[in-house]
Amino acid sequence: MRHEPVRLADEIDWDWIDDQVAESFSAAGRPGTETRFTIGILLLKQIYGLSDEGVWERWVFDPYVQHFTGEAFFQHEIAHERSGLCHWRGRPGGKLEPLLAESLRVAKA
Numbered sequence: 001m002r003h004e005p006v007r008l009a010d011e012i013d014w015d016w017i018d019d020q021v022a023e024s025f026s027a028a029g030r031p032g033t034e035t036r037f038t039i040g041i042l043l044l045k046q047i048y049g050l051s052d053e054g055v056w057e058r059w060v061f062d063p064y065v066q067h068f069t070g071e072a073f074f075q076h077e078i079a080h081e082r083s084g085l086c087h088w089r090g091r092p093g094g095k096l097e098p099l100l101a102e103s104l105r106v107a108k109a
Contacts, residue, residue, distance in 0.1 A: 005044075005068040014039075014070075033080050040069035042100060 001007075018035040044065060045055045056078060059065050063074045 003064045005064040009040075009068045012043075034070060036070040037080065039100070044068065046100065 014036045017039055021035055041055055041059070044050065044058070045052070048055070048058070050058060059069065059078060060076070066075060
């Protein structure tokens with residue numbers, strides 16, 4: 001539990017981030033991907049300098065990365081559609097960059 005992504009996950013206010021993007025999603029229709037998973041994936045891409053494919057690959061093999069994105073148990077495959085990341089990025093509009101910047105600020109601190 002002292003591994004870097006685990007400690008960082010405890011420092012990020014995931015509920016605040018969820019509240020910031022909530023209005024971009026509807027309660028009707030198919031549920032969207034969890035905010036913590038998607039923001040977590042985007043943060044990991046920034047922190048480790050990974051491509052979309054690189055972050056997916058790391059997620060499958062790294063339990064600490066899975067914990068960072070909200071998984072309680074190790075998963076052997078991704079239950080989310082990879083294309084969902086591209087679709088999700090556009091949903092919060094201009095709010096996404098400030099959310100990532102604030103989270104990265106916490107990570108650096």
